[in-house]
Each structure stands twice: as C-alpha cells, then as structure tokens.
Amino acid sequence: MDGIEALEKAYKKDGAYLLSVCRRYVRDADTARDMFQDGFVSAYTNWSKFTDRGPGSLKAWLARIMANTCLMYLRKRDPVREADEIDTVPLKAVSDDSLAGSIAGIKDEDLYNMILDLPDVERTVLNMFVFEGFSHKDIAHLLGIKESASAMRFYRAKAHLAEMIEKYEKR
Amino acid sequence: MKKDWTDLLREKLENYAPQVPEGSFEELKKKMLAAGAAAGAGAAGGGSVPMKRKGLRWIAAAASLAAVVAGGALLLRNGGKTDTDTAKNDAVAVVESAPEDKSVASEEAVAVNGSNLAANDSDLSEAVAVNGSNLAEAVAANDNTPANASPAAPSKGNLARSNKPVKQAVSEPITVIESKPEDVLADAGNQTDNIFDSNTENTAAAQNEPTVSSQNSNTVSAQPADKSDTVRDIYIIKDEPSESKTEPVSRQLKRFSLGASGILAANAGSNSKAAPNQLAYEVDKYGNKYYSMGSPELNYHYTAPVSGGISLRYHLTNQFYAETGLRFTYLRTWVSPTGAHQNLLYAGIPVGLGYKFLNTTHFDLYGSAYGMASKCIMGRESTNFPSNYTKLGEIPVMFSAGIAPGAEYRFNNLIGIYAEPTLSWYFKNDKAPQTLYKENPLYFTLNIGLRFNL
Incomplete structure (x- = not known):
C-alpha cells in the first residue's frame, strides 16, 4: 500500500486516538494539533522505516511518532526546570490500593482531564511509564534526567492525581 | 487479584479519544508532500510496504489435501467390504439325502441364512439358480423316480428345496448366476410346483429380504455332516471372507x-x-x-x-x-x-x-x-x-x-x-x-x- 494512502486511512480511522496521544503530552489543544500534524509529516518522511506487522502496527507506529514529536517539543521548553519548581511542594503519601479503587469509579472524561491538569513533566513521565511502558531508566535517558528524578516525578504525578481525585469525590 | 492503579489507568484511557482532528487530510497531505520532497524521494512514503512471498503454504496445503484424498481413495478401493456385507453374504446350503438311497436320492437344497434362519436372497438365488439350471433334468429325474423321492424334510424355516441327484450335485461345480432373486424366483415359480416343496410363507419371506447380489465365485465343499441317523451332505456356499455374523x-x-x-x-x-x-x-x-x-x-x-x-x-x-x-x-x-x-x-x-x-x-x-x-x-x-x-x-x-x-x-x-x-x-x-x-x-x-x- 502506498504511504500516503495508508496514512490517509490511518488519519480517518485513528486520527482521534493519535490526537489524544498528543493531548496527553501537550496540554494546550492548539499545540497538540500542531504536534499531531508534525507527527504525520514525520511519519511520511520516515515511511521507509515502517514495517507492516499486521493490523494495528501502523497505529502503534504513528502513536510512537506522535509521542516522540511531543517529547521533542517539551524538551525544547526545558521541562526539567519547571519540574524543579514543582518538586518543592509537599504532597501526601497515597496507597496504591485506594488510588486503584478511586480510579475505577471515575468517568473516563474526568480522569483524562485530571491528567491534562498535571504539570507537564509529571504528565510526561506518567505517560511514558503508564501508556508507553518505559522504565524509569529509559525515561531518564530520553528526558535527559536522572533515573531517581524520573521516579520522583512519577511519584509526584501519582500524588497529584490522588489529590485531584479526592477533590473530585468530595464534589 | 487487584489490579495495579497504573493498569487501570491504562485500560481506561489508552484509547480515550474525545477530540476529532480538525481539517481535512488534503491540507495535511500538502505539508507531507512538501516535507517528503525536501527529504528526498527515497525516504518519503511513496513506496509500498514490502509484501512477503506467498506460495509455499499453498503448496504445503495442496500436498496435505492430496495425501488425504489419495489415502481415502486407497482405503475405499481396498477395504470396501464391511461386516454388513459379509454377514449378509454368509450362508449355508444344506443338502440332505435319504440314507438308503444316496445314488438316486432326491436332494433338498436348503438355503439358510447364518444369522437368523431367514433365507438370504443371494444364496437363495444361487440355490434356485443351481436348481434352475438343472431344472429340466431335475424334473425329469424326479419324474423318473417318484418312488425314490424322499418326502420333504421338516422345513425348520428353510426356504427352498429341489430335487437333484446328490452325486450330480457333488460332482458338478455350482455355477453362480448373478441375477436378482426375484427374477430367478419368478422363473422358477413358473415351473416350481413339483420342484419347490415350500410353503408360500417362506417364499414370500424370501422375496421380502433385501437383495444382496453375490459377486464372488462360490465354492462348494461336500462334507458329510451327520452320518449317524441320516446322511446329510452339507454344502457350504459362502462368499469370502467369512467374518463374525453375530455382532451385537x-x-x-x-x-x-x-x-x-x-x-x-x-x-x-x-x-x-x-x-x-x-x-x-x-x-x-x-x-x-x-x-x-x-x-x-x-x-x-x-x-x-x-x-x-x-x-x-x-x-x-x-x-x-x-x-x-x-x-x-x-x-x-x-x-x-x-x-x-x-x-x-x-x-x-x-x-x-x-x-x-x-x-x-x-x-x-x-x-x-x-x-x-x-x-x-x-x-x-x-x-x-x-x-x-x-x-x-x-x-x-x-x-x-x-x-x-x-x-x-x-x-x-x-x-x-x-x-x-x-x-x-x-x-x-x-x-x-x-x-x-x-x-x-x-x-x-x-x-x-x-x-x-x-
């Protein structure tokens, strides 16, 4: 199948999903749309690197490209410095079980918005760890930070999320 | 087992896509083509995704199917006979003669089905055919020796009897005539009054039996079965191979x-x-x-x-x-x-x-x-x-x-x-x-x- 044809099909079929991947990394909607378009351009120029491994492989490849495009954008904004500022705020400890119980009872839309409201660096680490399946070591490599810093930001993302859920449940 | 909160988060949101991209693909396509032209034709997405060779699996599948079909055909060809067939083909013809006059004794050719004493059509037809072939001779012999003709033995469910000299029966090989028993019975029936000493019930029963045409040359062996009271020459007419006839x-x-x-x-x-x-x-x-x-x-x-x-x-x-x-x-x-x-x-x-x-x-x-x-x-x-x-x-x-x-x-x-x-x-x-x-x-x-x- 021709590259442009395949990408057009993917745009129509998986466009919403790929845009949501960008939104998970980039809070601003307009910027996320730019990342989405840049991701498609990047996919086209790198088409020769794509190997069709059956249904779903193009979608996965494009999702990876979208995440990569967003990460490059975030790196230019130097999220590490932003993270340093946030790290100074103390947070409560959260148990995994209670958080899992709370997450199960929240609407997807609300949960999605909570993640969007996380600070960029925490959201980035959370996305990479939870949705991309990277280890903290890999995240540290990709973001140019220490492994312990990645783990700490993940911990803070979790704590922030728990706080938001607590407020949500009290409403 | 409880799920980890990260698993739950991933399950809920991995495919959550509330926003549809704005604009048509055509605008995006222009950007892509422009970027592709800048990057060079080789790197851009003008090429096709490589397709794997096919054909080997079709050959393997065809070979497997051919092997199965060939095996089935071979089995059908060589192993066509079943118990059902052989059971129906097994039959015994008993020829009895009076002890005092074996030379000119009348013969009772009895076709007995091995399993349930009902006459088997194929054997019946053979018995009838045998007797039919010597019909004229048998009638003549019977006519010539009315005094020597032994009275009909008790039927015991046997179907057909005919008069025929024992020696002739022993010395002459029985020729199998492949014909429907109904035909033979009809032919024989025209001349049967003094040939078939059988009641109509048994004949009717024979006609109601399913037709099994015997295709093999039947062998006849003469064996004196019971010499004590009455001399009974038993002629076994059977198709080969003989297998168990009394399966449950x-x-x-x-x-x-x-x-x-x-x-x-x-x-x-x-x-x-x-x-x-x-x-x-x-x-x-x-x-x-x-x-x-x-x-x-x-x-x-x-x-x-x-x-x-x-x-x-x-x-x-x-x-x-x-x-x-x-x-x-x-x-x-x-x-x-x-x-x-x-x-x-x-x-x-x-x-x-x-x-x-x-x-x-x-x-x-x-x-x-x-x-x-x-x-x-x-x-x-x-x-x-x-x-x-x-x-x-x-x-x-x-x-x-x-x-x-x-x-x-x-x-x-x-x-x-x-x-x-x-x-x-x-x-x-x-x-x-x-x-x-x-x-x-x-x-x-x-x-x-x-x-x-x-």
Whole structure:
C-alpha cells in the first residue's frame, strides 16, 4: 500500500486516538494539533522505516511518532526546570490500593482531564511509564534526567492525581 | 487479584479519544508532500510496504489435501467390504439325502441364512439358480423316480428345496448366476410346483429380504455332516471372507456418525505478558535524544480461543474412517500500546482420516490425522474510546494440521460422548493478523462432544 494512502486511512480511522496521544503530552489543544500534524509529516518522511506487522502496527507506529514529536517539543521548553519548581511542594503519601479503587469509579472524561491538569513533566513521565511502558531508566535517558528524578516525578504525578481525585469525590 | 492503579489507568484511557482532528487530510497531505520532497524521494512514503512471498503454504496445503484424498481413495478401493456385507453374504446350503438311497436320492437344497434362519436372497438365488439350471433334468429325474423321492424334510424355516441327484450335485461345480432373486424366483415359480416343496410363507419371506447380489465365485465343499441317523451332505456356499455374523447390534457398522463438539480446555499457548518496550532512541544533529522512528514492537495479549462445531464421520471400513465437518473458532487479541482489540471468527473445514484401535460394544479408542483450512468470516478491530470498530480486510486462509487420539463411550446405539486431545500445528502466514496460533503454532486442545450414529 502506498504511504500516503495508508496514512490517509490511518488519519480517518485513528486520527482521534493519535490526537489524544498528543493531548496527553501537550496540554494546550492548539499545540497538540500542531504536534499531531508534525507527527504525520514525520511519519511520511520516515515511511521507509515502517514495517507492516499486521493490523494495528501502523497505529502503534504513528502513536510512537506522535509521542516522540511531543517529547521533542517539551524538551525544547526545558521541562526539567519547571519540574524543579514543582518538586518543592509537599504532597501526601497515597496507597496504591485506594488510588486503584478511586480510579475505577471515575468517568473516563474526568480522569483524562485530571491528567491534562498535571504539570507537564509529571504528565510526561506518567505517560511514558503508564501508556508507553518505559522504565524509569529509559525515561531518564530520553528526558535527559536522572533515573531517581524520573521516579520522583512519577511519584509526584501519582500524588497529584490522588489529590485531584479526592477533590473530585468530595464534589 | 487487584489490579495495579497504573493498569487501570491504562485500560481506561489508552484509547480515550474525545477530540476529532480538525481539517481535512488534503491540507495535511500538502505539508507531507512538501516535507517528503525536501527529504528526498527515497525516504518519503511513496513506496509500498514490502509484501512477503506467498506460495509455499499453498503448496504445503495442496500436498496435505492430496495425501488425504489419495489415502481415502486407497482405503475405499481396498477395504470396501464391511461386516454388513459379509454377514449378509454368509450362508449355508444344506443338502440332505435319504440314507438308503444316496445314488438316486432326491436332494433338498436348503438355503439358510447364518444369522437368523431367514433365507438370504443371494444364496437363495444361487440355490434356485443351481436348481434352475438343472431344472429340466431335475424334473425329469424326479419324474423318473417318484418312488425314490424322499418326502420333504421338516422345513425348520428353510426356504427352498429341489430335487437333484446328490452325486450330480457333488460332482458338478455350482455355477453362480448373478441375477436378482426375484427374477430367478419368478422363473422358477413358473415351473416350481413339483420342484419347490415350500410353503408360500417362506417364499414370500424370501422375496421380502433385501437383495444382496453375490459377486464372488462360490465354492462348494461336500462334507458329510451327520452320518449317524441320516446322511446329510452339507454344502457350504459362502462368499469370502467369512467374518463374525453375530455382532451385537450396537457394534454393527453404521456408515455415518455426526459429532458436535466444543473445546473445553485450551491452554498450551498461554496468554503473553506484555513486555516492556525495548528502548530504541536516536540522537539528532543537535545531540537531542528521541525515539527511534523504527516500527515499535507490539505486545499482544491473547484470550483462550473458543471453538466448536460439527463433524461428519464416514466409515470406510470397520476400522478406518474419513472425517470432515465445520468448525468455528473465535480468536481475540488485545494489542498494546494501541489498545485495540482484534476479534477474529474463523470457519474451518477439516478433512481427516482415522483408525479405530479398539472397537467394543460401548467403547472405542481411535486416532486420526487431519488437515484444516479456515476462512476468516468476521475480522474486526475495535476500540473502546471512541467506541467503534473497523473491519479487517484480506485476512488469508489459515491452514492447520493435527493429530487427535480419541475415546468414545456409546450410551446406546445412537448416541455417545467422546473426548479428543488434539495437537495441532498452525502454519504461519506473515500476512495474517497476530493471533495466539501465530505466536504458538503448536497448540493443544481438548475436544469434547456428542456423537450421533446415523
């Protein structure tokens, strides 16, 4: 199948999903749309690197490209410095079980918005760890930070999320 | 077991896509083409995704099918005789003569069916034919020696008697005339008043018997069976080979059996656990690290296949059988990181041959080998967010082969239950969607079902 044809099909079929991947990394909607378009351009120029491994492989490849495009954008904004500022705020400890119980009872839309409201660096680490399946070591490599810093930001993302859920449940 | 909060988060939001991209693809296409032109034609997406060679699997499938068909034809050719046929062909003709006058004694040729004392048509026809061929002679002999003719022996269910000199019967080979017994009886009936010393009931019974035409040359052996009271020369007229004629009804061969089964256990290919993505990053000209643009490795999670169907078994002989049927298999795969669910429903036609090692009244042990071609009749990929699905196109036919020892317990003549542990091999096809069978081509299942003997 021709590259442009395949990408057009993917745009129509998986466009919403790929845009949501960008939104998970980039809070601003307009910027996320730019990342989405840049991701498609990047996919086209790198088409020769794509190997069709059956249904779903193009979608996965494009999702990876979208995440990569967003990460490059975030790196230019130097999220590490932003993270340093946030790290100074103390947070409560959260148990995994209670958080899992709370997450199960929240609407997807609300949960999605909570993640969007996380600070960029925490959201980035959370996305990479939870949705991309990277280890903290890999995240540290990709973001140019220490492994312990990645783990700490993940911990803070979790704590922030728990706080938001607590407020949500009290409403 | 409680799920980790990260798993729950991923399940809920991995495919959550509330926002549809704005604008048409045409605008994006212009950007892509411009960027492609800048990057160079080789790197841009003008090329096609490489297609794998096909053809080898077709050859393998054709060879398997040819082997099965050839084996079946061979079995049909060599093993066509069944118990049913041989049982019906077995018969005994008893010739009795009066002890005091063996030389000119009248003969009673009696056709007796070996199993139930009812006359067998083929033997009856032969007996009649034999007597018919010597009809004129026998009538003449009978007429010439009325005083010597022995009175009719008690019938005992025997059907036909005719007068014929014993010596002549012994010395002359019996010629088998292949003809319908009705015809022979009709011919004989025209002249039978003094030839057939039989009552009408027995004759009618003979005519009501199913027709079995004897194709083999029958051999006749003369054996004095009982010399004490009366001399009875027993002529055994039988088709070869002789096999057991008194099988229980439940063991009598039934040509067809219909099976309905489902897979109750299927666990040889356990669900794969998602492995962490392999990190592959590149460094751009400014020293920034970024993800590799190579295709990411997908992680697949498989649910156990659900399968069921019907099978039709045709008994070639008492031991060998051919089997075909229709089998449905449902395969479900969850793909990460895309979060898509692939749902595939296959309809397969197995063709196989089997052999019964043990065949008792209620219990059978058997083994079979089969090949199966399965066509995907429903293939789609679905996502929860947004809730939609897409049909998967051009899914190739899935070929498999396997062996299945089995055991069947028959409750009665009609119905039985069976279990068949099956070891199958699914031929790999690179174009097929990723399924459990693709990841684990060697797969063990346990078929359990009911079989109806028709």
